[in-house]
Amino acid sequence: MQRMSLKRASFHFAALSILAAVTAAETTPQDSTEAPLVILGARLVDTSVAGSGEPVTVLVQDQIIHAVAGEVEIPSDARVIDARGKYLLPGLADMHNHLRSGTFLPGDKPAEILQQMLPWGITTVFDPAVHGAAYQLLRDEIGKDPDAYPRVFLTAGLFTAPKGWGRGHQPLSAAEGRTVVQSMQASGSDAVKLMYDDMSWATTRPFAVLDRAVMAAIIDEAHRLGMKAFVHAPVLELAAEAVEANVDCLLHGIISDPVSPEFIESMLEHGTCYMSTLTMFHTNAGYAAWADRLEEFDKYEQLDPAILDAFRLPAVQGGTARLDNTAYAARQLPVLRENLLRVANAGVPIVIGTDTGIPGVLPGIALQLELVMHVDAGLSPRQALNAATRNAAAMLDQASVFGSIEPGLAADILILDANPLEDIRNIRDIYRVIHAGRVYDPELAR
Numbered sequence: 001m002q003r004m005s006l007k008r009a010s011f012h013f014a015a016l017s018i019l020a021a022v023t024a025a026e027t028t029p030q031d032s033t034e035a036p037l038v039i040l041g042a043r044l045v046d047t048s049v050a051g052s053g054e055p056v057t058v059l060v061q062d063q064i065i066h067a068v069a070g071e072v073e074i075p076s077d078a079r080v081i082d083a084r085g086k087y088l089l090p091g092l093a094d095m096h097n098h099l100r101s102g103t104f105l106p107g108d109k110p111a112e113i114l115q116q117m118l119p120w121g122i123t124t125v126f127d128p129a130v131h132g133a134a135y136q137l138l139r140d141e142i143g144k145d146p147d148a149y150p151r152v153f154l155t156a157g158l159f160t161a162p163k164g165w166g167r168g169h170q171p172l173s174a175a176e177g178r179t180v181v182q183s184m185q186a187s188g189s190d191a192v193k194l195m196y197d198d199m200s201w202a203t204t205r206p207f208a209v210l211d212r213a214v215m216a217a218i219i220d221e222a223h224r225l226g227m228k229a230f231v232h233a234p235v236l237e238l239a240a241e242a243v244e245a246n247v248d249c250l251l252h253g254i255i256s257d258p259v260s261p262e263f264i265e266s267m268l269e270h271g272t273c274y275m276s277t278l279t280m281f282h283t284n285a286g287y288a289a290w291a292d293r294l295e296e297f298d299k300y301e302q303l304d305p306a307i308l309d310a311f312r313l314p315a316v317q318g319g320t321a322r323l324d325n326t327a328y329a330a331r332q333l334p335v336l337r338e339n340l341l342r343v344a345n346a347g348v349p350i351v352i353g354t355d356t357g358i359p360g361v362l363p364g365i366a367l368q369l370e371l372v373m374h375v376d377a378g379l380s381p382r383q384a385l386n387a388a389t390r391n392a393a394a395m396l397d398q399a400s401v402f403g404s405i406e407p408g409l410a411a412d413i414l415i416l417d418a419n420p421l422e423d424i425r426n427i428r429d430i431y432r433v434i435h436a437g438r439v440y441d442p443e444l445a446r
């Protein structure tokens with residue numbers, strides 16, 4: 001009984017505990033996050049090369065990986081994590097996450113949801129649409145103690161058409177679009193996101209789409225100002241126009257039609273990356289089946305049964321007034337999965353994102369399930385892990401900052417009990433997560 005209530009409390013309020021130093025238990029928590037950290041003897045799952053990893057020791061100082069080697073001299077004041085027999089990989093990134101609970105309940109607290117990501121192994125989060133005043137509020141909240149959060153990237157709102165899908169900036173001309181991009185840059189937005197979708201894959205009454213010239217001007221202005229531009233465009237014809245306009249990444253997979261060789265060729269030519277958000281499309285296609293899938297996957301019973309049951313209620317099945325054709329979306333899921341495999345095999349960079357916060361796409365577990373679903377769609381575990389680590393960093397030109405276990409990079413590290421290359425579902429068996437000098441034990445959040 002005590003155990004249960006503790007578990008729920010930590011899941012909902014993200015009461016994360018920082019482990020006391022393993023070898024220097026007398027130090028204060030403040031000291032312990034600043035002391036060097038040594039990870040001893042884990043096998044390195046290098047997602048960039050083939051072959052099984054050798055046991056290595058990693059030395060972390062000032063939140064940076066200083067050494068990765070067979071033997072490393074251990075500083076006398078170091079915290080030591082004995083990771084012999086375990087597996088080491090870069091912390092995971094969720095490059096499409098809206099920092100909402102993914103339930104039907106109101107009152108989301110984005111900063112708390114961000115903190116909840118850490119014990120799930122997620123050390124980087126990109127939210128491509130933080131609207132209005134919430135944007136600066138979230139920046140300010142994170143600014144009070146940045147080390148307590150994953151690495152975070154945000155966009156100040158998004159672009160859509162008048163009467164288009166989603167709320168956001170609705171420029172009526174190319175010039176107006178460029179002006180809004182400039183104001184987004186001034187507010188520190190990490191990138192630009194556009195809706196370019198009539199939602200015809202999920203509704204019988206399609207929405208208006210941003211004017212093509214306005215779309216192209218927004219992307220061009222973002223690039224002129226040194227920002228990346230990303231698009232929500234799951235309809236092939238519209239995605240092809242965005243790729244032609246040099247958008248940097250598709251934030252959803254193509255669900256409308258099989259991707260054509262010409263489309264893939266265009267993506268390769270423009271260096272566009274591809275994100276499938278398989279979890280989002282699957283939950284959208286039917287909440288009840290999705291709740292079963294979540295429950296089956298929830299190895300450590302971290303999900304609240306009441307939340308899962310809410311997705312099984314008859315009233316929430318069969319779409320909504322605005323999205324009344326989710327049955328069509330459900331029939332198209334094989335196309336979505338096959339498209340992912342085709343673009344991946346053609347060499348298009350794949351990036352993992354979940355669209356967490358869409359009902360059914362629950363914080364933390366969604367990313368683990370997204371990895372599993374990528375492998376179920378035909379990718380190798382290595383390809384899937386790459387998509388959630390180094391490709392994710394590259395998407396925002398951050399590959400020299402995070403995304404792999406190399407000296408000089410940030411010590412965003414995941415230690416697993418079992419090898420994810422043998423079975424991607426081993427991604428659930430997290431032993432420790434390291435980010436910003438802190439060590440998280442997921443057991444304490446279970």
Ligand SMILES: [Zn+2]
Nearest residue numbers: 096097098355
């Ligand atoms: Zn989204």
